[in-house]
Structure formats: structure tokens, C-alpha cells
Amino acid sequence: xxxxxxxxxxxxxxxxxxxxxxxxxxxxxxxxxxxxxxxxxxxxxxxxxxxxxxxxxxxxxxxxxxxxxxxxxxxxxxxxxxxxxxxxxxxxxxxxxxxxxxxxxxxxxxxxxxxxxxxxxxxxxxxxxxxxxxxxxxxxxxxxxxxxxxxxxxxxxxxxxxxxxxxxxxxxxxxxxxxxxxxxxxxxxxxxxxxxxxxxxxxxxxxxxxxxxxxxxxxxxxxxxxxxxxxxxxxxxxxxxxxxxxxxxxxxxxxxxxxxxxxxxxxxxxxxxxxxxxxxxxxxxxxxxxxxxxxxxxxxxxxxxxxxxxxxxxxxxxxxxxxxxxxxxxxxxxxxxxxxxxxxxxxxxxxxxxxxxxxxxxxxxxxxxxxxxxxxxxxxxxxxxxxxxxxxxxxxxxxxxxxxxxxxxxxxxxxxxxxxxxxxxxxxxxxxxxxxxxxxxxxxxxxxxxxxxxxxxxxxxxxxxxxxxxxxxxxxxxxxxxxxxxxxxxxxxxxxxxxxxxxxxxxxxxxxxxxxxxxxxxxxxxxxxxxxxxxxxxxxxxxxxxxxxxxxxxxxxxxxxxxxx
Ligand SMILES: [Zn+2]
Numbered sequence: 001x002x003x004x005x006x007x008x009x010x011x012x013x014x015x016x017x018x019x020x021x022x023x024x025x026x027x028x029x030x031x032x033x034x035x036x037x038x039x040x041x042x043x044x045x046x047x048x049x050x051x052x053x054x055x056x057x058x059x060x061x062x063x064x065x066x067x068x069x070x071x072x073x074x075x076x077x078x079x080x081x082x083x084x085x086x087x088x089x090x091x092x093x094x095x096x097x098x099x100x101x102x103x104x105x106x107x108x109x110x111x112x113x114x115x116x117x118x119x120x121x122x123x124x125x126x127x128x129x130x131x132x133x134x135x136x137x138x139x140x141x142x143x144x145x146x147x148x149x150x151x152x153x154x155x156x157x158x159x160x161x162x163x164x165x166x167x168x169x170x171x172x173x174x175x176x177x178x179x180x181x182x183x184x185x186x187x188x189x190x191x192x193x194x195x196x197x198x199x200x201x202x203x204x205x206x207x208x209x210x211x212x213x214x215x216x217x218x219x220x221x222x223x224x225x226x227x228x229x230x231x232x233x234x235x236x237x238x239x240x241x242x243x244x245x246x247x248x249x250x251x252x253x254x255x256x257x258x259x260x261x262x263x264x265x266x267x268x269x270x271x272x273x274x275x276x277x278x279x280x281x282x283x284x285x286x287x288x289x290x291x292x293x294x295x296x297x298x299x300x301x302x303x304x305x306x307x308x309x310x311x312x313x314x315x316x317x318x319x320x321x322x323x324x325x326x327x328x329x330x331x332x333x334x335x336x337x338x339x340x341x342x343x344x345x346x347x348x349x350x351x352x353x354x355x356x357x358x359x360x361x362x363x364x365x366x367x368x369x370x371x372x373x374x375x376x377x378x379x380x381x382x383x384x385x386x387x388x389x390x391x392x393x394x395x396x397x398x399x400x401x402x403x404x405x406x407x408x409x410x411x412x413x414x415x416x417x418x419x420x421x422x423x424x425x426x427x428x429x430x431x432x433x434x435x436x437x438x439x440x441x442x443x444x445x446x447x448x449x450x451x452x453x454x455x456x457x458x459x460x461x462x463x464x465x466x467x468x469x470x471x472x473x474x475x476x477x478x479x480x481x482x483x484x485x486x487x488x489x490x491x492x493x494x495x496x497x498x499x500x501x502x503x504x505x506x507x508x509x510x511x512x513x514x515x516x517x518x519x520x521x522x523x524x525x526x527x528x529x530x531x532x533x534x535x536x537x538x539x540x541x542x543x544x545x546x547x548x549x550x551x552x553x554x555x556x557x558x559x560x561x562x563x564x565x
Contacts, residue, residue, distance in 0.1 A: 021055030095184030222314020261343025287328030324364025348384020410465030
């Protein structure tokens, strides 16, 4: 995301909704605890596929204005999700957490702990709602082991409570509740928020593009760690970040450097003050260091180029040049763990703006493809929570659809940019016109370069389409949309010579279908093929298309039909 352009008011943080979570314990034979965790549905909006305590948002039945509402909420949620009837007075208060501001949905959650009388239920409970795919009692130490090994996902607030449960060993319920309260209080003061082992996160309040309100500072590493994108110099914000850094230092890890993904103000504004306070160098792409020049006195700066690696004692970080959103943009790959600090390649809360004044849609799409090819498990964006690696592929598809919508709006007569943007972004009612127009312009400039669009005036306020393509070939692959394939085909055939059908559904599971799901059926209708056998016709079509659709022609189902048929 860029810094805030003029005329756009900053977003306000989402107001946390009151909720309660129940920590349901069961004593083990050796005096320890097992704890009930639900595997959240993969279709869930919040934390899909994560292991979490049962719980949810307070509602009218909990009588929110009367005392005891939080505990009533915990009992009701537990009953709804698991079928377990926990009397309200069986709960012990275990502290409160507020979802950090990097999440688009936030909760003020009170935790309650209780212990099931033995003999308790079996290891498994039948989920009573589709909120959970499984409900199981787990040994906290084993869950933490699985998390360290990347086998399970845990929401950041669950992690410190599991660590605290391991630390208690056993003990009376009152003591356990006190230890959980303590753990929650420490997190509220200075959170050790880990989306993956060794990757700490801290959101800083910055002047950024709505709906984001914060920029994430990612701190990946082993015995040494880096501080990526401290995005504000505000004294209290810097103080909060440094408290988290200190908490990690207290565990014995050392700060190696401040790293920057790109030069936008909401990513670099705190770089100098933080580097100075930590006594460490700033590492960034030469184009980013240029922007900082003049404010880095007494700070060592070092250029980072594509492929450069940093040894963080247990973790190797590799710089990946990913320009497009901004020149000199770097993403940072964690080589051993298939993780990627993605900067503004993508966002967990909205779309990334490619501003044509300094961004480049062609470069951006190439960067997305490049990052996607790294096959990372988790992505850590500049704004919003961590995202699954497959999000990059989805984003590439989303961009292709958007570009197809823009191209579809192009006619032989010039059309105003504003009108093209309105049509292409019709469903994005919350995006200001200044942003949708900038984004549309970035796509049109790319289409112009590829010989598909032409500007009708010097300022690019009017655009028309070109029926014949220019010299540069588009590239297609199995993820290409029918619109993209069609644009390529139009360079070789006239619209009356072919029909293109999306056969993805029909070919689902078929050996010939591509993993991306895109399976199209091309029917060529041309007199050119009369008098040839069907095999010859196919050969001719393949030959004609091979240079247009390099090595991906198998993604197309092909038949030919002569006009006489
Ligand atoms: Zn940015």
C-alpha cells in the first residue's frame, strides 16, 4: 500500500467486539493438563484452519449490560459449539486480550478457565456446529511441538496461553487461572505475536492507505533477527516497537539490522530512529537507500540486491527483487521454512495500489509470478494478517480478471478513463474513484505496451482498443482467463473464425485438465482447413498457435470445424 494520497481520509481502526473464550482443561494421569481445542472450519472468515479455544461474540442472550455477561457468553458459546454444559460459576477469569490492529476483524476477548470433573468425556467431542471441523483434548506441549514443526496453525493469542499451561505443569485451578491472567497481561503490554516460529510481528500505526491503519513490522530470524519496515517515527509507536524488540533480546536473540521492503513513507518513516536506537545498520535496495540519503547520519547503510542472503543464525533470509508496486521493492524469503515477508506485493486487508506515477503493472505482475513460483507456505504482508501461500495465485487470477474487464470496456472510439474505471470496478463500491482510476490507468499503460490499447490524448484521459495486436506477444498459461486467451487468438484469427468455451467444469478431475482449473475448448471455424484431414487440421492449428501460446497449448482442448460442416 502507498502512503496516503491527498484527499483520502485515513481509516479508523475496527472497534473490537466483546467476546469470550473458554479454556476447558482435563487433568492427565501424571498431574498435567490437556486442553480442548477446536480446529476452526477452513471456510471460517476469522482464522480458518487454526486450532483455537471454543468461544465467540457476546449477544443479547448474555444480557451484556448486567454483571456476569462475559462468563454467561463463555458458557453459552461452549454449549453451542461443544455440547458441554459449564455452569457460569465454574469459570475462573483468565485475563483479557484485544486483537491487534493488523486484523480487519477485532475482538476484546475475556478468557475463562475451568476443569472437567473426571471421568471426563473421550479425547474427541462431536462438533455441535460447523464452526469447528474437529474438537479434541490436546497436550499443550505436543501442540506447541506441532506448531514449531509447521504442522498446525495457532492464532497468536492461543500461543502464550499454551506456553503458560506447559509452564504450570499441573497445580490448582486457581493457580492456573492466575498464570493465564499473567500471560495475557504480559502480551497486552508487549506482545510476542508469532505467526510462525521465529517470525515476530508488531503493527505500527501509520499514515497508510485505507482501510489499513497500521503497517506490520515483521521480525524474522534465529539467534539474530531483523526489524522490517518500521513505518513511523512517532515516539510512542517507536517505544512500543522497541519494547517488543527488547522482549526478544531478553530471550538471548540479537538485532542484526533494520530492513526495508520499499521506499513508501508508511514503511520507512521509523527506519532511522529505530536503527539509531538499536545501533544497527539499515539494509535496503539501492533505490530505497537513495530516498533515505540525507537522514542517515551516524547510521551504517548497506545495499541489498536480488539474491543477497543474510545469515541470521538458524534462518537464512534472501532478498527477492519484486518491483511494480514501487521501484526497488524487495520481498524477503526465509529459505529453510518456505515463508515470505511480502512487503506490499499483496495485502491482508485490501488491494495493493499500482500507482502509474511510480508503479508498473507489467513489473508487478511479473513480481507476483516470481513470488508465486517460490512456493511459500505463508506470506507476511505489509498490511493485514499472515496469508496462505496460495493467495499469490489467487491474486494473479484476480488481476487477470480485472484486466479483462478493462479490456472489454475498450472500443474503437475513445472512452474516458473514468468511465472504463467505473465499469471495471463496478462492484468495488468502497474504493475511491481516484484509486480505481489510477489502477485502471496502470493496466491501460500495460495494455498499450502490449499493443492492445491506445491512448487518445497525451494525458491518458481517453483510451481506445486495438483489434490487431502489436509486436509483443502476451504470455499465457493454465491460469489464463478466457479473456486473455481470446486476446491472443485475436492476433491470429478474426473473431468469426473461432469460438472459445470454458470447459473447466467438464474436465474437473480429468487427466487433461490443468491444476489451475482452466480448461478451455477452442473451436476453429475456418475455410482455411477445408480439404484437410482432421489430424492435419489439428497439426495446422497447433503450429499456428504454438508461437502464441508457448508450451501451454495442452491447456486448450482443440477441435476444428470447417465452414461446410
Ligand atoms: Zn507501499
